Amino acid sequence: MENQSRETLLIVDDDAVNRAILEQIFAPQYDVLEAESGRAGLQRILAGPERLCAVLLDVVMPEMDGLEVLRRLSQTDLLERLPVFLITAEASDSVLKEAYSLGVMDVISKPVVPYVVRRRVQSVIELFQARRRLSRTVESQKERLLRQAEEIIELNQGMVEALAAAIEFRSEESGDHVRRIHDITKHLLLHTELGRGLESGEIEEIALAAILHDVGKIAVPDAVLNKPGRLTPEEFEVMKTHTVQGAELLGRIPQLRQHRAYRYAVDIARHHHERWDGRGYPDGLKGGQLSLWSQIVGLADVYDALSSKRVYKNAFPREQVLEMIRSGQCGVFDPELLRHFFAVEEELSRMYQKGGQV
Numbered sequence: 010m011e012n013q014s015r016e017t018l019l020i021v022d023d024d025a026v027n028r029a030i031l032e033q034i035f036a037p038q039y040d041v042l043e044a045e046s047g048r049a050g051l052q053r054i055l056a057g058p059e060r061l062c063a064v065l066l067d068v069v070m071p072e073m074d075g076l077e078v079l080r081r082l083s084q085t086d087l088l089e090r091l092p093v094f095l096i097t098a099e100a101s102d103s104v105l106k107e108a109y110s111l112g113v114m115d116v117i118s119k120p121v122v123p124y125v126v127r128r129r130v131q132s133v134i135e136l137f138q139a140r141r142r143l144s145r146t147v148e149s150q151k152e153r154l155l156r157q158a159e160e161i162i163e164l165n166q167g168m169v170e171a172l173a174a175a176i177e178f179r180s181e182e183s184g185d186h187v188r189r190i191h192d193i194t195k196h197l198l199l200h201t202e203l204g205r206g207l208e209s210g211e212i213e214e215i216a217l218a219a220i221l222h223d224v225g226k227i228a229v230p231d232a233v234l235n236k237p238g239r240l241t242p243e244e245f246e247v248m249k250t251h252t253v254q255g256a257e258l259l260g261r262i263p264q265l266r267q268h269r270a271y272r273y274a275v276d277i278a279r280h281h282h283e284r285w286d287g288r289g290y291p292d293g294l295k296g297g298q299l300s301l302w303s304q305i306v307g308l309a310d311v312y313d314a315l316s317s318k319r320v321y322k323n324a325f326p327r328e329q330v331l332e333m334i335r336s337g338q339c340g341v342f343d344p345e346l347l348r349h350f351f352a353v354e355e356e357l358s359r360m361y362q363k364g365g366q367v
């Protein structure tokens with residue numbers, strides 16, 4: 010049982026006497042493997058580097074000398090994980106310089122002094138063992154933190170979706186509306202030039218933020234929110250407040266303020282009813298004053314509203330939906346945004362076919 014926990018050390022030397030001397034020095038603490046040439050030693054190292062704690066390498070050997078073994082090892086990352094010591098009588102400046110440049114851990118001159126070589130080698134082995142333990146600990150902590158982060162992201166996303174779905178159900182619409190807004194937003198950013206310059210994580214955050222575009226409707230009275238007929242001018246003014254109310258509501262939820270999607274969500278909630286010509290609400294923004302994500306969600310919202318049945322209307326035919334958007338009957342949008350939207354609209358329309366998806 011004791012031998013199972015012992016580290017293994019490899020001695021590479023063509024001289025049997027030298028190997029015996031080194032084996033006698035290290036056998037009390039380590040299991041010792043031997044190789045009679047540089048080529049054989051290299052093969053043993055490459056066959057199972059994880060089994061070795063150190064390599065003692067002679068310089069002058071037939072077939073392949075110690076420096077050539079080092080050159081081969083330096084082409085891999087093994088010298089960062091496995092300490093190699095040169096044991097040599099040829100300790101010239103040129104040998105030392107090349108050996109250290111290749112990554113050798115130490116150069117020990119022959120004839121060896123047993124207690125000196127044992128201590129020098131053992132100290133380095135212990136250092137590498139400590140580094141491996143630390144690396145494993147860091148990796149374990151990293152994995153644990155990543156798992157926790159993923160759980161937090163899933164929890165936050167679930168909270169966002171639940172909040173948005175609750176608003177949709179209150180307005181007598183299915184939660185499918187917010188899911189379609191999410192999917193349309195994501196599709197436009199992923200599959201057109203609109204998403205150029207955005208990383209995949211940012212696109213995911215914008216799509217998640219889009220789910221909360223109408224969260225402010227929670228502050229709109231039921232009589233206005235679910236009115237089956239046309240709203241009066243006074244009622245429409247009340248409905249319009251959902252943009253400002255939504256942004257303020259998001260700002261009052263501390264957990265959301267810490268979410269990476271928060272900055273997108275606040276902007277979208279407040280500005281998804283702004284229009285390219287400045288005739289939208291609540292701030293009358295126009296042109297370049299509008300963020301890309303609020304414009305995309307605004308268009309997605311109009312497209313979905315026209316394509317879906319609501320308490321006050323039936324779904325319009327697809328051709329009529331496209332004509333209403335193209336002609337500006339439901340608001341004026343950035344011409345470039347519309348160009349990209351129409352380029353992929355056929356794919357988006359599959360969401361409104363039975364069992365279809367983008």
